[in-house]
Amino acid sequence: MNSALNISLKSFSRRLLRHDNYYFVCRHALRRSFSDIQSISVVYSEYGDPNKVLKSEQKVINGPLKSGEVLVKMMMAPVNPSDINMIEGSYFLKPPLPAIVGNEGVAEVMEVGADVQALKAGDWVIPNQAGFGTWRTHAVAKSMDLKRICNDIPPLSAATIAVNPCTAYRMLKDFVSLKPGDVVMQNSANSAVGQSVIQIAKAWDVRTVNIVRDRENLDELVEQLKSMGADHVVTEEFSRKPAMKDLIKSLGKPPKLAFNGVGGKSATELLRHLGQKGIMVTYGGMSRQPVIVPTGVFIFKEVSCIGYWNSQWNYENAESLERDKMFDELCQMIRECRLLPPPSEIYNLDNYAQAVESAMSGFQGKKKVLTMEDF
Ligand SMILES: NC(=O)c1ccc[n+]([C@@H]2O[C@H](COP(=O)([O-])OP(=O)(O)OC[C@H]3O[C@@H](n4cnc5c(N)ncnc54)[C@H](OP(=O)(O)O)[C@@H]3O)[C@@H](O)[C@H]2O)c1
Incomplete structure (x- = not known):
């Protein structure tokens, strides 16, 4: 039929x-x-x-x-x-x-x-x-x-709303006390988590450096992420070139926080560009590759690597006022069209x-x- x-x-x-x-x-x-x-x-x-x-x-x-x-x-x-x-x-x-x-x-x-x-x-x-x-x-x-x-x-x-915007919200809030003008960076920036990070960070006046995989319609993707509030969008390849160091320098202050949803080489690059005592939060492993931390980055940059799992946070905060406050804030951002669904x-x-x-x-x-x- x-x-x-x-x-x-x-x-x-x-x-x-x-x-x-x-x-x-x-x-x-x-x-x-x-x-x-x-x-x-x-x-x-x-x-x-x-x-x-x-x-x-x-x-x-x-x-x-x-x-x-x-x-x-x-x-x-x-x-x-x-x-x-x-x-x-x-x-x-x-x-x-x-x-x-x-x-x-x-x-x-x-x-x-x-x-x-x-x-x-x-x-x-x-x-x-x-x-x-x-x-x-x-x-x-x-x-x-x-x-x-x-x-x-x-x-x-x-x-x-429950998984990706909440993950972005918690990662932006719970690891570093971010001030307006601070910088966070992330890979898989076009993922639903990444898009939430961009929009919530924008609402809080935090700047974002966003890394995506190269593709045929890259310009379209860059435009889309910038229209959501992304400050910088670069490819994985670009993030491995000296020009990436120049970009980070031009920000005036290095990123305090990085979000890793990929693992493998991509995570290692994030670590290289983090500032002194920066924190990388791993929340996903889309490449299915382990996170490899160069020893020098650990020692001389004193970076910390930590994980975040939204299900565990929900389990520990099922009845918390903080959870209600987060949903109230996210719903308000949605009403004001400052947080769009992917x-x-x-x-x-x-x-x-x-x-x-x-x-x-x-x-x-x-x-x-x-x-x-x-x-
Ligand atoms: N820890 C937590 O609590 C938590 C919460 C939410 C999500 N997550 C995790 O976060 C990740 C993203 O979730 P989502 O719902 O935001 O995903 P999504 O919207 O479906 O997007 C998937 C992302 O992964 C990228 N990707 C796919 N295959 C890849 C590969 N082989 N190597 C590198 N990047 C690849 C895609 O990039 P392209 O466009 O280039 O394909 C895209 O950016 C998942 O691993 C998910 O399990 C974790």
């Missing part, structure tokens, strides 16, 4: 199902329960190549909710490198299998059970911790596993396989994001 026709028939039959559910919910409204919601999830039963081990599964969800439970409908969920690594079995967290894919995303609360005070129908929520399984249409979850998020921002921003390509949940395949090839330029709007 023609694939476009096939997709539209599928979504038509789902709409019918949804209509039937709605009818059923209305007829039984007095029982304050829901019945026969078809929840579709993307699951894996073994670790392996994400292009091979994923499949779609349908499950019927029935009420009533137990005390403390919440029924949510997922709205959007990104395809992040941590999702890919989790499916491969190479991530630090290994969920028990079978597992539903997806660590990040935004959902709308449809119904709450008894004793749920913090949430109400219509609220938008994000998972409190990694491993929630966001690549699905509906979920019944414990209210304490969800965090309410502002619902006056674009769904795409809400779906992508340029994205939206895929219907049905098309998760294409989204995954595309996310796994480099030089993509756009975050792949799944939408559950049609379910």
